[in-house]
Amino acid sequence: MLLEKIDCVAQLIKQSRKIVAFTGAGISTPSGIPDFRSPHSGMWNNVDPMVVASIYGFRNDPQAFYDWIYPLTQTTVNALPNPAHDALVRLETLGHLKAVITQNIDMLHTRAGSKTVYELHGHMREATCIHCFAVYAAEPIIAQFLVDKQVPHCSRCGGVLKPNVILFGEQLPIQQLMGAQDAARNTDLMIIIGSSLEVAPASELPLLATRAGAKLVILNLENTHLDAKAQVVIHADAAEILPEIMQRLEITA
Numbered sequence: 001m002l003l004e005k006i007d008c009v010a011q012l013i014k015q016s017r018k019i020v021a022f023t024g025a026g027i028s029t030p031s032g033i034p035d036f037r038s039p040h041s042g043m044w045n046n047v048d049p050m051v052v053a054s055i056y057g058f059r060n061d062p063q064a065f066y067d068w069i070y071p072l073t074q075t076t077v078n079a080l081p082n083p084a085h086d087a088l089v090r091l092e093t094l095g096h097l098k099a100v101i102t103q104n105i106d107m108l109h110t111r112a113g114s115k116t117v118y119e120l121h122g123h124m125r126e127a128t129c130i131h132c133f134a135v136y137a138a139e140p141i142i143a144q145f146l147v148d149k150q151v152p153h154c155s156r157c158g159g160v161l162k163p164n165v166i167l168f169g170e171q172l173p174i175q176q177l178m179g180a181q182d183a184a185r186n187t188d189l190m191i192i193i194g195s196s197l198e199v200a201p202a203s204e205l206p207l208l209a210t211r212a213g214a215k216l217v218i219l220n221l222e223n224t225h226l227d228a229k230a231q232v233v234i235h236a237d238a239a240e241i242l243p244e245i246m247q248r249l250e251i252t253a
Contacts, residue, residue, distance in 0.1 A: 008232050009217050010248040013096055016189035021088050022206060023102045026194020026220055030082040030239035033075055033106050054168035062151045062160045070149055073142060076124060081112035087242035089113040099183040103195060103202050105165045118180040120172050120202045122165035131159025138163060172201065184208040191217045193238045197224045
């Protein structure tokens with residue numbers, strides 16, 4: 001049954017001209033990055049998300065945010081792209097994949113080599129001063145933070161630096177969102193990978209794609225509310241399944 005589904009996905013890819021991948025935390029968990037929404041991840045244990053991970057909480061107590069984000073920062077810095085990320089790069093190289101839309105902030109898609117990536121929830125490449133809005137490259141800031149665990153400050157005005165990730169209470173980056181919406185409207189096949197499809201407004205993009213006539217493939221460990229609308233649903237580890245799909249696709253090319 002699984003092999004039949006893999007063959008079916010490979011055929012859908014061959015028949016499609018404008019494929020878009022929509023990825024969530026599940027594509028990065030094989031790289032060691034925890035899924036925020038999983039009860040086993042520990043990310044929300046003993047903390048209030050609105051205190052440590054909202055823009056209001058950040059402004060009131062940035063140290064609480066940085067204390068909470070420290071383990072994830074360390075994990076993200078050490079993480080490497082896995083075979084699922086590499087498979088999407090290969091799919092783009094072959095001309096099938098036109099864009100990746102991701103809810104992840106870990107930058108693993110770009111580090112793997114994907115060219116067109118819409119990062120809906122931001123990234124950790126840069127940090128911005130919440131007072132004067134000066135923008136800094138995040139790498140040296142992160143390196144220092146991992147040593148001293150202290151809140152980083154702006155060298156120009158002394159304001160607190162916030163990584164360019166989207167916290168609760170913030171709007172999605174408009175250019176990234178508009179690019180993702182345009183990609184969703186123009187795709188003929190959206191492959192949803194490792195997303196529970198529970199976080200709006202990002203979760204609305206697959207519906208936007210289906211309204212424009214696109215087919216759906218869902219690769220996720222758990223059920224989603226869109227499973228019934230998908231042509232193929234595979235509940236498995238994306239890092240195992242995507243390379244198999246690519247192998248099948250290249251064998252039959």
